Every structure is written in structure tokens, then in C-alpha cells.
Amino acid sequence: xxxxLLKVTGLKVSYGGINAVKGIDLHVNQGELVALIGANGAGxxxxxxxxxxxxxxxxxxxxxxxxxxxKLPAYELVHLGLGMVPEGRGVFKRMTILENLQMGxxxxxxxxxxxxxxxxxxxxxxxxxxxxxxLAGTLSGGEQQMVAMGRAMMAESKLLLLxxxxxxxxxxxxxxxxxxxxxxxxxxxxxxxxxxxxRLALQMADRAYVMESGLITLGxxxxxxxxxxxxxxxxxxx
Numbered sequence: 001x002x003x004x005l006l007k008v009t010g011l012k013v014s015y016g017g018i019n020a021v022k023g024i025d026l027h028v029n030q031g032e033l034v035a036l037i038g039a040n041g042a043g044x045x046x047x048x049x050x051x052x053x054x055x056x057x058x059x060x061x062x063x064x065x066x067x068x069x070x071k072l073p074a075y076e077l078v079h080l081g082l083g084m085v086p087e088g089r090g091v092f093k094r095m096t097i098l099e100n101l102q103m104g105x106x107x108x109x110x111x112x113x114x115x116x117x118x119x120x121x122x123x124x125x126x127x128x129x130x131x132x133x134x135l136a137g138t139l140s141g142g143e144q145q146m147v148a149m150g151r152a153m154m155a156e157s158k159l160l161l162l163x164x165x166x167x168x169x170x171x172x173x174x175x176x177x178x179x180x181x182x183x184x185x186x187x188x189x190x191x192x193x194x195x196x197x198x199r200l201a202l203q204m205a206d207r208a209y210v211m212e213s214g215l216i217t218l219g220x221x222x223x224x225x226x227x228x229x230x231x232x233x234x235x236x237x238x
Contacts, residue, residue, distance in 0.1 A: 004063070005030045005159055005190050006051065011060035013046045020046035022214035023060065028159065028192050033185040035193045035201035035222065037235060038211035044194045045087055047211070048163050051192070052084040053077045065158060079107060083157025087164045089144040091151075093137030097128050100136050100147050104154030114154070121150040124180050142173030149180065159190045166197050178204065198235035202226045210235075 006028040013021035021043045028034045036044050049055040051062055053074035062070040065080050074084070092100050101121060105114045122129040125146040136147055145165055152160055162181065166174040174197070182204050185191055195201040202208055205222035210231060218225060225231050232238040 003030050004028065005065060006192065007061075007063040008047075008051065009061045009063075011047065011050060011062065012058040013043070013050050013055055014058045015046075015055065019058075020214055021050065021057075024211070024214075024216045026209055026216060026219075028190060031188055031190055032206045033181070033191045033193065033204060035195060035205035035208040036211055037195060037198045037201050037208060037225075039235075040196065042211040043214040044211050045163055048084075048161050048192070048194050052082060052161055054084075078155055081156065081158030082161065083152035083155050083159065084161045085145075085148045085152050085163065085165060087167060089141070089148045091136040091139075091144045091147050093135065095136055096133050097136055097139075097147055098132040101128075101150050101154050104151035107155065117154050117156070121153055124153075124183065125150055140173070142169045142177065145169065145173075145177055146180075149177075153184075157189075159192065160184065162191065162193045162195075164194060164196060166195060166200065174200070198231065199226070202231075 004027040008024065008026045011021055011024050024047065036047065038044050046055060050057045053072055057070050060070065061068060064082060067080065069077060092103065101118060105117060108114050127143065128146055128150060136144060139147065165177050169177065178200055181191060193201055202222040202225050208222050208225050209216045210218035210225065218228065
């Protein structure tokens with residue numbers, strides 16, 4: 001039996017008078033890549049923000065790394081090993097690539113360990129190593145996404161939350177970013193991926209959930225959902 005690294009039960013999220021998430025259950029097992037797909041406004045980002053401590057749930061429980069974490073602030077979740085790559089990247093634009101990556105390691109005290117982690121990030125994103133002194137604000141959207149992912153990796157994350165990593169990127173950059181996500185997963189990283197590009201997400205996911213109007217309406221393996229006629233009609237344009 002696989003152990004759930006993340007377990008969400010009865011989660012409700014409300015803000016600004018809107019019930020964005022209306023009582024959902026989901027789990028992510030150790031080593032899995034799980035996708036959460038759905039249209040814009042379905043409640044996907046609200047779900048991931050609640051999991052990461054950026055929004056306080058109105059109801060329900062979130063267990064991460066065998067602790068109840070629904071009331072913990074985001075910085076405490078980082079201590080527990082939760083890495084978040086937010087929608088829109090959120091890089092420090094007036095800092096260099098290297099400084100952004102080092103910010104991800106601010107909890108680490110082992111200098112040699114930080115150097116090793118940097119080298120690991122460079123193996124996934126060789127483009128970053130070529131221009132470490134460049135200001136993050138001068139990078140393309142895809143390169144900023146690389147920095148944001150690298151920064152989360154530097155925190156020694158046990159679970160990587162990716163919120164719409166393909167948004168606003170060119171097709172070739174989307175391919176590059178998804179290749180890296182695939183490699184991270186193959187190397188044992190546990191990933192929860194929130195993504196509007198349903199086909200790409202389902203092709204690489206071990207399991208996936210479909211979210212509509214604040215509820216999870218379908219769940220199954222990525223392959224099962226790719227072949228589900230409801231998913232094909234609603235999300236794959238078939």
C-alpha cells in the first residue's frame with residue numbers, strides 16, 4: 001500500500017463571498033505525479049493555494065507529511081518540505097538568477113549541500129547556468145518558469161506544487177518545462193500539477209482529478225481520463 005504524502009479531505013475554500021472549493025477529497029502518494037485539471041475558474045488554484053498555506057480553508061482537513069497542516073502558514077509548510085511554484089512564476093525580478101536560486105535554500109545551513117543542489121538544478125536547466133548573473137526580470141517567461149522551479153527544488157522539497165506551469169509560454173518552452181517535470185517525477189519527486197493543458201497533463205500523470213465548479217467530478221489514472229469520452233469532449237476538443 002502506497003503512503004499518502006498529501007491527503008485532502010472535505011476541503012472548502014471561500015473568499016470575497018465566492019465558494020471557490022465546495023468540499024473535495026484528493027490524495028497524492030509518495031513518488032506520484034498527480035494532475036488536477038479543469039477549466040478556468042474551476043477552483044484548481046484555490047485548492048493549491050489552500051494546500052500551500054496561502055489561503056486558509058473554510059472547512060476540511062489537509063494532511064501533509066503525516067501532520068494536519070490546514071491552519072499552518074506557508075513558511076512553516078516550507079520547513080516541512082512543501083515546494084510551491086506559483087502561477088505567474090513569482091521570481092524576484094531585481095535579483096540575479098543565482099540569487100533567486102539561493103533564496104530557495106534560505107532554510108539550508110549545509111553550504112556544500114547547497115552547492116550540490118545548485119549543480120542538480122543546472123542539470124535540469126543548463127540554460128540557467130549559462131547566465132547566473134543575469135537579472136531574473138530580464139528573462140523570458142519560460143526562463144522565469146525555470147528559475148521558479150529551480151528555486152522550489154533548492155528547498156529540498158518533498159512535494160512540488162506546480163500551478164499552471166505552461167501558462168503564457170511558447171509551445172517549444174512548454175515542451176521543455178514538461179520534459180523537466182517528467183524527469184523530476186522519474187527521479188522520485190512527488191508532484192501535484194495544476195494545469196489547463198489537459199492533454200499534456202494527463203499524458204504524463206500517474207493519476208488525475210477533474211475539477212468543475214469547485215467540485216471534483218472525475219478521478220482515475222491519466223490514461224483512463226485521456227480515454228474518457230466526457231474528458232475528451234470537454235477538455236481535449238474531440
